[in-house]
Amino acid sequence: MPQLNPEFFVSQLFWLAVFFTFLFVFLWRVSLPRIATVLEKRQNKIDENLSSAKELQEQAMEIEKKINDQINKAKLETDEKIKETINALQENVSSQLSSLDKDLEKKVSDAEKEILKSKDDQMKNINNEIVNITKLTVGKITDIELSDNELNKVIETQKGSFN
């Protein structure tokens, strides 16, 4: 087995020491710091981006809050306006209704008065006709000339029993 041949043990150890020491020192002093710098730089960049993203997010949230506030304010204002308009309209309608009611009442009472007046007139006419008819009838039957006053008195007294 060549591994157990001590002929080249010293040579192997010597070159191992040389190469491994070189590798160790080179990696320690040159390569690893370089990689570490790159990784650190990247981490810094990531942190930076993350913090700026956070900042932007905060700004966006602030803006959103402002927008919401404004929307709420606008809503409240609109509600107020709508309420005001409704109130104004209601007032208008009720005043118009009441004036209409008044008009109607007046018209109704006028009409009632007129009806009463015409009723009275008609009643008067009826009385006259009754007097005339009675006068004619009595005149024809009995040849008695009745005065209008007498007839009216009789009719007035009789009217009570008719009613």
Next chain:
Amino acid sequence: MAAKDSPLKQFEIDPISNIELGGYNISFTNSSFAMLITVLVITLFLTLTVNTRSIIPSRLQLISELMYNFIAQLLSDTVGDNGKRYFPFVFSLFMFVLIGNMVGMVPYQFTFTSHIIVTFALAAVVFIGVTILGFINHGIKFFTFFYIPGVPFYMHPLLIPIEVISYLSRPISLSVRLFANMLAGHTLLKVFAGFVVSMPFFTGVFPLAFIVALTGLEILIAFLQAYVFAILTCLYINDAYHLH
């Protein structure tokens, strides 16, 4: 020395140039060459892919970052905040073993992690380092690591030696695990490769198909063993901070 067609021949070390220093043979060998390739691949990849340092990474840069995060996560999961200062070491260890295993998967390339002396040296560095760390953090109290609280007193004469032995065998288990996995995998590949050549007619396609599947498994093991090596190192470092 292994025979010419032995499956173990791939583990033989061939000197590329003979060097001697103070009476010791420190020849640059195929093993050293594989280590050189490994170190070059790691350093060039990790340097070039992150060269632009772009915040939005390219695919290759992403691979480097994933590896970085993988080990950083591993270390913070097992050791916690104390682990950060050992990150370069654990990362180097992980990458060295991982790419060493991967370089070994390239045909005709040498696998230095299949040599017990290499894996043992790496494990010994971890073991010695962790032990020194334990003494720095806890001083003489570090020996209470071998004392398990909440156990009947008469069990301690049995348990303390067991704990000591298990602690001392850490570098052995750590190194042999990696070494044996690499050795077995590559030997098995070589054995089946021998079948492909030696079997008659077209029947060689069956071991060939097996080799293809086994190569996938070996790549998985290459990663897994590097991961195990790294995570055990993390656990040992954690032990040096938190005694029982």
